[in-house]
Amino acid sequence: MKSSKIEIWEKLSNKKKEFENKHLRNIFQNEPERFKKYSINFNDILFDYSKNLIDDEIINLLIELAEKSDLKDSIEAMFSGKKINFTEKRAVLHTALRNLSSNNVYFENYNISNDVKLELNKALNFAENIRNGVFKGFTGKNITDVVNIGIGGSHLGPDMVCTALSHYSGDVKVHFVSNVDPVDISDKIKFLNPETTLFLIASKTFTTQETMTNANKAKQWFMSKSNADTNSIAYHFAALSTNISACKEFGISEENIFGFWDWVGGRYSLWSVIGLSIAIYIGTENFKKLLNGAFLVDEHFRNQPFKQNIPIIMALLGVWYNNFWNANTYAVIPYDQYLIKFSEFLQQLDMESNGKSIDKRGNKVNYSTGAVLWGTIGTNSQHSFFQLIHQGMQLIPIDFLVGIENLSKNQSQHDILISNFFAQTEALMKGKNRDEVRAELEKSALKEDEIKDLLPHKIFDGNKPTNSIMYKKLNPETLGSLIALYEHKVFVQGIIWEINSFDQWGVELGKQLAKGILAEIKENKTVTNHDSSTNGLINHYLSNRK
Numbered sequence: 001m002k003s004s005k006i007e008i009w010e011k012l013s014n015k016k017k018e019f020e021n022k023h024l025r026n027i028f029q030n031e032p033e034r035f036k037k038y039s040i041n042f043n044d045i046l047f048d049y050s051k052n053l054i055d056d057e058i059i060n061l062l063i064e065l066a067e068k069s070d071l072k073d074s075i076e077a078m079f080s081g082k083k084i085n086f087t088e089k090r091a092v093l094h095t096a097l098r099n100l101s102s103n104n105v106y107f108e109n110y111n112i113s114n115d116v117k118l119e120l121n122k123a124l125n126f127a128e129n130i131r132n133g134v135f136k137g138f139t140g141k142n143i144t145d146v147v148n149i150g151i152g153g154s155h156l157g158p159d160m161v162c163t164a165l166s167h168y169s170g171d172v173k174v175h176f177v178s179n180v181d182p183v184d185i186s187d188k189i190k191f192l193n194p195e196t197t198l199f200l201i202a203s204k205t206f207t208t209q210e211t212m213t214n215a216n217k218a219k220q221w222f223m224s225k226s227n228a229d230t231n232s233i234a235y236h237f238a239a240l241s242t243n244i245s246a247c248k249e250f251g252i253s254e255e256n257i258f259g260f261w262d263w264v265g266g267r268y269s270l271w272s273v274i275g276l277s278i279a280i281y282i283g284t285e286n287f288k289k290l291l292n293g294a295f296l297v298d299e300h301f302r303n304q305p306f307k308q309n310i311p312i313i314m315a316l317l318g319v320w321y322n323n324f325w326n327a328n329t330y331a332v333i334p335y336d337q338y339l340i341k342f343s344e345f346l347q348q349l350d351m352e353s354n355g356k357s358i359d360k361r362g363n364k365v366n367y368s369t370g371a372v373l374w375g376t377i378g379t380n381s382q383h384s385f386f387q388l389i390h391q392g393m394q395l396i397p398i399d400f401l402v403g404i405e406n407l408s409k410n411q412s413q414h415d416i417l418i419s420n421f422f423a424q425t426e427a428l429m430k431g432k433n434r435d436e437v438r439a440e441l442e443k444s445a446l447k448e449d450e451i452k453d454l455l456p457h458k459i460f461d462g463n464k465p466t467n468s469i470m471y472k473k474l475n476p477e478t479l480g481s482l483i484a485l486y487e488h489k490v491f492v493q494g495i496i497w498e499i500n501s502f503d504q505w506g507v508e509l510g511k512q513l514a515k516g517i518l519a520e521i522k523e524n525k526t527v528t529n530h531d532s533s534t535n536g537l538i539n540h541y542l543s544n545r546k
């Protein structure tokens, strides 16, 4: 890290020490304009970051840190197709997939916008043909069920988006198979009719073990259940991939192959044809709105000054807690049932992108990088892990996400949900001090010695930082914006930490070993070439399996 960055780093460390003695409750009392000062409006989204352990000086230092990290140039490098994924020598251009402006995007002097539009339109036409029954199965019946077979980036995004937008779905049902555990596929297909089912094999490489195993299983199921000939595969299998020859080899007809490019990273691919299940589920108009929501955030990210730039502020707050407050995890808690898979999706986006320890010069870093992201929906989380956040020993910053309007139209029950969200952010910030607890206990029938014993257990320290992201209603456009906000947040942090957010070498070792072990298991002989634990486990498996 260059010395000008280290200087700011040191100033921030000092500010942290100074801030340890402050409490947000008092800060809010002394600063009535705090909400106004530390909140940003963007279309239907309000981002309130006032309940954070920050003041103007801290924000200015964090922004200086971003400037000294050459963030502005790095943003332009990404949008303009520079090969910023330097270990794989690839550009990172998922933003080109949702570029709805008239400005073309170029990669190595080639205008990629035309190809993007062509492939998108081909996929969207296919989606519409399935939705309105123009595309039929091999016996002439309409497709009623679509099964997306993919894993990681070829699964999590489409699955999360379909769940989040199920309110906007049409008649065709979508199912997602990802795990190589055979019960995943067998449970999902057992009630399906092969005559009305379409499989989407979603795999950028078309070589992923889990996906290809499940795809072959699906083909076998289709052939045996339908008594169809191999020509019928054309009516029931489509592929979403960059490896066109492998798709053909699998037996998928050319018109059912939808392509994309190596400058689309797996975890950023839901905007490409990998999102075909989404388009079939919610229709092309809604899919375009999803793209548009992300595009609007791209424009915001690229053009807004750092101080009014939501993903940049989100990223800097993450750096502040991770590197200066030693907060190794952060939680994302949507008070929105439809966002039940959002944290799971963000886990891959954030942890696969920034879970790195080697910097761009090839050196091991000596600071913390990507935090552990976790969480699930409110109010369920209040009745499980919120205890630790309120009274445990760890500092866990939280992003709350919440819609103003509920899609069920049951506004009075929605008010119950929302009042819990307001209450949690307030409780986490204010806490409950000794005097307040005592006053409350004195109103009860407890005796003085009982009050004394109970009192410390009922104190809440408060001073827990939270962001609140409030949107009008969960619709395709808003969801597109929310996803893009997090994508860019992760990007900014990678720039500050000087790591490559776009490769994922860390998933390779286990894959490699599994291949060798599978060959050994197939041989069905006692193994001796691993450590004693791995040998013991494999041999126990071999001697006990049927």
Ligand code: G6Q
Pocket (backbone or CB within 6 Å): 151, 152, 153, 154, 202, 203, 204, 205, 206, 207, 208, 211, 265, 266, 267, 268, 352, 504
């Ligand atoms: C994501 C990763 C990874 C990838 C899966 C599936 O960024 O690259 O999660 O998406 O391993 O890969 P395929 O799409 O090639 O099957």
